[in-house]
Amino acid sequence: MRGGGDGVLWLSDQAPRRDGGGRPGGARGGMAGMGGMAGMDDSGMGGAPGRIPNKRLWLRSGSNPLTAGSVPASEPVLLLDAQQQASSIDVEAHGGPYNVTFPMPEPGVYNAYFVRRAVDQETLAVTVAKAEVMRSAGHSKVEGEAQLMVPRTDSRVPVEIVRERKDGEGLFTRINYGDTIRFQVLRDGKPVQNARVSFTSGQGWSNSVQSDEDGRAGFVVIRDYFPEWREFDRRHRETFVVSASFPVDQAGEWQGSPYHSVRYTTTLAGAYYPAIEDYESYAWGLGIAVVALLFSGTAVYLYRRRRVRPYREVSFDE
Amino acid sequence: MSKLRDAVNNVDLKRFRFWFQLAAFVLFVYGGYLAINLGNSLPMFSCGYIRDGRAGVCYLLPLQHQLARPWPQLFSYAGVAVLTGFAIFALWFIVLNKGWCGFVCPLGTLQDWLTSLRQKLGIRQSGYTHEQFRRLTWIKYVLLALLLLIPLGIGGGLWSHEVGAPFCQICPGRMVLPLFVGDFSQWTIDFSSPGKIVLTALGMGITGLFIVGAFVKKRFFCFFCPMSALHYLLSKPALLRLRKDGSKCTRCGDCYTACDMEIREIADDVTRKEIMTDDCTLCLKCVAACPEKGALKVDFANITFFESTEEGFIKRMNKGIRK
Amino acid sequence: MSEIREVPLKPAFNQSRQAREAEVMLNHIVDDFIDNPAAMTYFYDLFRHAFIEGKALDREGPGIGTTCIQVPEELIYAAGGTPVRLCNGAYHYDQVGADFMPAKSCSLVKATLGRLHSEKAVPDVGKLELIVNPTTCDQKKKAAQMMEGMGYQVYDLDLPSAKDNEAAREYWRRVVKQLAARLQKVTGKKLTRQRLREAMAKTSRAQAAFRTLHNFRRKAPSLILGKDVFLVTNAYFFDDIERWSAAVEALNAELAQREAEAFSAVQKKAPRIVFTGSPPIFPNIKLPLLIEEAGGVVVADETCSANRMLYDMTAVDEWLLSHMIESIADKYLKPCTCPIFTRNDDRIRRLLDLVSTFNADGVVYQSFAGCQVYEMEQRSVAEALNKAGIPMLYIETDYSPDDMGQLSTRVEAFLESIKTRKRQARA
Secondary structure (H helix, E strand, O other), X not given: OEOOOOOOEEEEOOOEOOOOOEOOOOOOOOEOOOOOXXXXXXXXXXXXXXXXXXXXXXXXXXOXXXXXXXXXXXXXXXXXXXXXXXXXXXXXXXOOOOEEEEEOOOOEEEEEEEEEEEEEOOEEEEEEEEEEEEEOOOOOOOOOHHHHHOOOOOOOOOEEEEEOOOOOOOOOOOOEOOOEEEEEEEEOOEEOOOOEEEEEOOOOEEEEEEOOOOOEEEEEOOOOOOOXXXXXXXXXXEEEEEEEEEEEEEEEEEOOEEEEEEEEEEEEEXXXXXXXXXXXXXXXXXXXXXXXXXXXHHHHHHHHHHOOOOOOOOOOOO | XXXXXXXXXXXXXXXXXXXXXHHHHHHHHHHHHHOOOOOOOEOOOOOOOOOOOOOOOEOHHHHXXXXXXXXXXXXXXXXXXXXXXXXXXXXXXXXXXXXXXXXXXXXXXXXXXXXXXXXXXXXXOOOXXXXXXXXXXXXXXXXXXXXXXXXXXXXXXXXXXXXXXHHHHHOHHHHHHHHHHOOOOOOOEEOOOHHHHHHHHHHHHHHHHHHHHHHHOOOOHHHHXXXXXXXXXXXXXXXXXXXXXXXXXXXXXXXXXXXXXXXXXXXXOOOOOEOOOOOOOOOOHHXXXXXXXXXXXXXXXXXXXXXXXXXXXXXXXXXXXHO | OOOOOOOOOOOOHHHOHHHHHHHHHHHHHHHOOOOOOHHHHHHHHHHHHHXXXXXXXXXXXXXXXXXXXXXXXXXXHHOOOEEEEOOOOOHHHHHHHOOOOOOOOOHHHHHHHHHHHOOOOOOEOOOEEEEEEEOOOHHHHHHHHHHHHOOOOEEEEOOOOOOOOHHHHHHHHHHXXXXXXXXXXXXXXXXXXXXXXXXXXXXXXXXXXXXXXXXXXXXXXXXXXXXXXXXXXXXXXXXXXXXXXXHHHHHHHHHHHHHXXXXXXXXXXXXXXXXXXXXXXXXXXXXXXXXXXOOOEEEEXXXXXXXXXXXXXXXXXXXXXXXXXXXXXXXXXXXXXXXOOOOOHHHHHHHHHHHHHOOOOEEEEEEEOOOHHHHHHHHHHHHHHHHOOOOEEEEEEOOOHHHHHHHXXXXXXXXXXXXXXXXXXXX
């Protein structure tokens, strides 16, 4: 099923295209699971000395990354930096396409939350768009990286999706085609059962499941990148969007408007890449090594055999 | 003091080197698990592709990455990083000179192990003829030039990033050394671009060649090693030095017999005092194999700490004969 | 009944000319000097038994004769044979051999041929299964066929005449490998790693003992005279290698004791001489003897009957047959300072080094009349020594005792001039 223009809000590190969509791949970002220093303004090895990399996020609408356009908004973003310090970041483009910029001085995981509450037809809509941005230190290991990688939540955020880490995931680890990625939906820190969780691939393919009793849902990252071989790029980047929504029967009042029920919607975007298996072959590698080994081994053996015959060391051009 | 000197000169170099090399191998291949990190500018093949175990990175890896920076950066702030990296490399190098090759380099040690294996199997060694030696000895300089020029070309936009770190792609160390931490992931052909295919295929081919070569020929790879070429260019101010006193030399060729690199000058040249050539790995086997007192010696900062002696020679010789 | 004593048809060996010649020389060597080392008795007795009494020497395995130092003895031992150096120093055999060679040829080659031609020749080392004849000088080359004519099996060991190039090294290695193959055929024993190792151990022990002796001679004043050392190294030609090594080790022990007692075998101011050129071979030790009887002392030598034969040792990196044989081959070619090679830089360097490390005052250069290569090298060696300020006495002689008087005058004058120089230098 194709994800459509359903108005789902999410935070992206890709600027939306003027015609409405995000750049479909090729661009480099630092969203969750993208790994590495790509997309950072000069982090890590050989970077310009003393410059702190900045990250910019855009608010986008529509769960299909191909078509999701930008939207204006005025709410600030709640930022949780690598050291868990919270701060509020203001919107830069007032009234225009929403974007915020924040510095990432230390390697680690930065969580950004956009929260919007509105009452419509006696229903309170709570929307949380979340972004996990990672800054690695080039190819080198960061001290206490395992600690930094532990997913974090914030009590000020009513609802959020937490992506569970891959085994041994570090700041540099990427999500690849074929990986199964798992998410947990939390409301006020507690897992939400039977939330509808949707995964939309970079090319707009989507799949929906219900979260289980622990609020968990898992998806296999499909390969949806089939270029001509000559155009194949092993760093090709696609963006996925995961959204979860569920209603809660709860009455109350928000900014003077009464409501009878609440509808929670939360999103999390990330990036994924071709898997090593998509472009590297062990069979060929081993094959070439073995051929070279056999060839040179035989050559040495035969050469030694041939050298038994004496007086053949000089030859003349006739 | 003279007792200590005698003890050093009588050392069983073979055994000493075996344990020293083993310790260095463990340090640089597994030291990372003990959080040892000696930086990115080591003057030998402590391979950067040994993900977690490495205790430092071979200088050629960051050097190639740094030189691939876009030229405007390279010739401004990124140039500083190149220079500091090079300075640290030079400082490391100056201490041990090419002793890094003969005593520390994990790939060198691995070749020595293959040689021991061959000896145990009773298979004779191969060597080059003088003519082959003369022709092949240039290859390491060509490789050094390429590993500097290709990244510079990338930075200048002449060719794509896909041929980045070209030497690492073809260096057998990338394939072989990670095996020691159970990592087989380098043994692939990368089909993502033509450049990658060529380089990784070349790399795998060279790996196969390396195994055969190092098995039949002592220190097969060192002869072509661009790090060795880079070493030689910087070796003038190095502290560890191999020196020869030609007046004491009988040109008996014992040192040449012992030499893993088949360096003829070590035996035949009686005029040159600084006898370390570009192929030398400073393994010091020649000093241990020389029966003439003081004909070959090893100086550190102009202080002789190991020299050839008759007594040491006979001790080592007898040890070999009676084994 | 009257007893009839059997009258021998031939006189006893010790009455023969060659025995008389040896006896005269040995008596000079032993009796003209006081304070001969006690450990030398082994060697004095050995020569008395072998040369004067004509007793057979018991040796193990098939005898392989060698006519020059370039024959790898390790290979002979490893193949189960026993090497005998055939180079001879007897005037008697020199005269016998004169039938084979032109008049103006080298005494050593003539004597070697003469000995091989004689019946019941001394030293008696038993039957020779093979003679390995390195192609060194022209006279030795041509001697090969004559030896064959006498009924010996001769193997030409093709020594390159230019040793500095790689082709020579490669060629010589191959020649030595071929010799190894031939030796196996002669003895019927297969060459193995273990056997070669044991053989190398024998040679290495002998060389180590020789080097220790050599080093004792650095001491000034000297602990031992050169005539004794020549006798020791001459014994290596035919003695059992293990017995020889043990005897030299005993001699070394005695010299160590002499050193501890600050013993001096010569006068303090005795001119120290390095001996070079044609090799003194018993009984022709006349020139070293003349030097030491005139108050000098031979502290070192650069000859193929002593230093050149035993000094250079083999290093092995891999204990595999191919490599061991190559190392051995290299040792017999590369450091060799034989004058038959095209260039003599190594010989000059070796001489200069010996003079400086042994604190020598002068060099005596012996050349057998007819030994062209030594005669030809004389000029360049004299030049190099002259440049270094080292006096050299060049003596052309042969095995005949006729020139003893004239030589003694020249040697005395040379030693006197050295003493004067030293006195002047001190003043």
